Amino acid sequence: MDTATAPTAVSTSVPFPVWASLLGQPAVSGDELLALQRLASTRRLAAGATAFVRGQVALNLVAVVSGVVGLGTRGDDQLFHLERAVHGPQWLDISSAWICGGYAQQAQALSAAVLLELPVAGVRQMVKQHPLLADRLLQALAQTVQNLTGATHDLMSKDAQKRLATWLLQRSTDVGLDVALKERKRELAAQLAITPETLSRLLRQLMSAGLIEVRGYSIKLLNLAALQNLAHG
Amino acid sequence: MDTATAPTAVSTSVPFPVWASLLGQPAVSGDELLALQRLASTRRLAAGATAFVRGQVALNLVAVVSGVVGLGTRGDDQLFHLERAVHGPQWLDISSAWICGGYAQQAQALSAAVLLELPVAGVRQMVKQHPLLADRLLQALAQTVQNLTGATHDLMSKDAQKRLATWLLQRSTDVGLDVALKERKRELAAQLAITPETLSRLLRQLMSAGLIEVRGYSIKLLNLAALQNLAHG
DNA sequence: CGAACCCTTGATACGCTTCAACAAGAGTGG
DNA sequence: CCACTCTTGTTGAAGCGTATCAAGGGTTCG
Missing domain, CATH: 2.60.120.10 (Jelly Rolls)
Known part of the structure; x- marks a missing residue:
């Protein structure tokens, strides 16, 4: 306290x-x-x-x-x-x-x-x-x-993946290509209106696709074009 | 034109x-x-x-x-x-x-x-x-x-049924126990962020449960308490 | 060391969308 | 008048997306 x-x-x-x-x-x-x-x-x-x-x-x-x-x-x-x-x-x-x-x-x-x-x-x-x-x-x-x-x-009008991509891109413009999470992942999930489990799966999915690289609370954006395509397509 | x-x-x-x-x-x-x-x-x-x-x-x-x-x-x-x-x-x-x-x-x-x-x-x-x-x-x-x-x-934090119940109750306070739709049902569906099909099914569902009575573009609320329970529970 | 978190992963269930078909008006032109 | 089309709403079957439940691993801290 x-x-x-x-x-x-x-x-x-x-x-x-x-x-x-x-x-x-x-x-x-x-x-x-x-x-x-x-x-x-x-x-x-x-x-x-x-x-x-x-x-x-x-x-x-x-x-x-x-x-x-x-x-x-x-x-x-x-x-x-x-x-x-x-x-x-x-x-x-x-x-x-x-x-x-x-x-x-x-x-x-x-x-x-x-x-x-x-x-x-x-x-x-x-x-x-x-x-x-x-x-x-x-x-x-x-x-x-x-x-x-x-x-x-x-x-x-966007599914969870699109919302996540949008969020990542928005954060990246502030900071650079590396997004350092200031919040717990469960708080991020709440902001995106999804469960922590789903967020975890989505991050893994984007990582497997080679769009991002996740190391703990630091996310590196590897393919901006593809992410933008995801977000707005 | x-x-x-x-x-x-x-x-x-x-x-x-x-x-x-x-x-x-x-x-x-x-x-x-x-x-x-x-x-x-x-x-x-x-x-x-x-x-x-x-x-x-x-x-x-x-x-x-x-x-x-x-x-x-x-x-x-x-x-x-x-x-x-x-x-x-x-x-x-x-x-x-x-x-x-x-x-x-x-x-x-x-x-x-x-x-x-x-x-x-x-x-x-x-x-x-x-x-x-x-x-x-x-x-x-x-x-x-x-x-x-x-x-x-x-x-x-609400599913489609809750949103519909909330909407019906909000409209009912303006008008009375009979809600006359001023809009097409597809527009109502859009406001509730669901498809027209789902809205149709939900209305049928509430009708089967005896909570409302639907006749075309006029909906009568039969059980306010149950609807409020649905909306806020 | 165990306890309390946080995150992950898997299996399963549910809500809602999508697609397709169909019925019931409303307007149109032969 | 009927046939035609357009629009709107309804219903059914199938599929996707996300939640839920349960279990396990990694930290941190007392």
């Missing part, structure tokens, strides 16, 4: 790059940033701790500053069924708070993590005087919509 | 209830509405006409005023694969335009339809002077995110 077993709400300063990552380019002015800083509060979560549950009244825009937080639903038997993993710094939920109603999902820290919480009431006030902030928030929400649209599309 | 074979861009006035439906409550002021009216342009689409295609640069927020427009992707062979049907008055795409990049999906009129287009550049200007509009847009986007989150969740 960490020293921070009880989630504490402290007004710690959040580093600038975090804001840049959340609000995108062009950067908001230092003026607005200061106001945001005053509004924001941070919360430390121990691994396994719950950030919020489905249905809980959403008063804050929530972001992950550092660490990994999983989004999903609690199963019937208290068990947590992971659907998506969010690595900081990134928004965790910018949609629920704008609407009267609760969070749509449950969030649970997969590692020790630091959360950033922005009371939506305060943000509403700020938006009135800082149009640029409104623009950044609209863009962030729009990006979320695009991502989710892509995810739904993939789920509806 | 209709009289409007060529999509025409005319600055027709859009009725008030449409704006109310798009922007939600509390209503924006008449002042802002007038400015929006000046900004907006409408486009008539014949059945089958294409509103926009995937990748096309998105300059407008797009809404359906009346009629039905399908969102999906063009298959390999020019064929259109339907993923979601949008009935007017409702937003068709409020996310793509905010981001540098194109539309995420293709949109095609399923019936004769009227589109409303708002140039995002103009909306950006308006947002600076009308904070209430910004708030309404944020809410609309947030609602879209919630809907998509729900959709992805359903796809990942």
Whole structure:
């Protein structure tokens, strides 16, 4: 257990790059940033701790500053069924708070993590005087919509192999031809909406076909063209 | 063919209830509405006409005023694969335009339809002077995110029967215990991400179990409790 | 050392798709 | 009017894709 077993709400300063990552380019002015800083509060979560549950009244825009937080639903038997993993710094939920109603999902820290919480009431006030902030928030929400649209599309019209190929290619553009898994394979499987067993079989299958090379948590892409063909064909 | 074979861009006035439906409550002021009216342009689409295609640069927020427009992707062979049907008055795409990049999906009129287009550049200007509009847009986007989150969740953790039960119950709350299909069954199937054949079998199955009664395009729910049990269990 | 994970592998089962055939309207033209 | 075709929904048989269950190997850690 960490020293921070009880989630504490402290007004710690959040580093600038975090804001840049959340609000995108062009950067908001230092003026607005200061106001945001005053509004924001941070919360430390121990691994396994719950950030919020489905249905809980959403008063804050929530972001992950550092660490990994999983989004999903609690199963019937208290068990947590992971659907998506969010690595900081990134928004965790910018949609629920704008609407009267609760969070749509449950969030649970997969590692020790630091959360950033922005009371939506305060943000509403700020938006009135800082149009640029409104623009950044609209863009962030729009990006979320695009991502989710892509995810739904993939789920509806691609099989597991195609989804895996798509995921590998997306990761490769960030890093290079070597994809180093930052997550457990079971978390990757959850993101792809398949079981760990199926993921294992698919990786073996792609390896046998000579498209990739798997060594533990490091995957080397050997045949980009074939992978792209798989992903989009 | 209709009289409007060529999509025409005319600055027709859009009725008030449409704006109310798009922007939600509390209503924006008449002042802002007038400015929006000046900004907006409408486009008539014949059945089958294409509103926009995937990748096309998105300059407008797009809404359906009346009629039905399908969102999906063009298959390999020019064929259109339907993923979601949008009935007017409702937003068709409020996310793509905010981001540098194109539309995420293709949109095609399923019936004769009227589109409303708002140039995002103009909306950006308006947002600076009308904070209430910004708030309404944020809410609309947030609602879209919630809907998509729900959709992805359903796809990942519910089988076809559960999704159908969920859909029936959702429709029933709007209308009553009789659900009258406004769409072809194949469109419903597409929304549920199943084939028409499977939908037919599922309906028969639920009918045999005495949970519903199907007569053509009208479905009567006979056992709400059992359906809810199916949907959420 | 055993315990607790994580990943793998195999056998089997189930859900859904695909393909093919067919019935029931709706529109069309002889 | 009938024959024709087009569309929509239904039904059946077969097959693919993925989940589930069970077992075993590799680590890490107490």
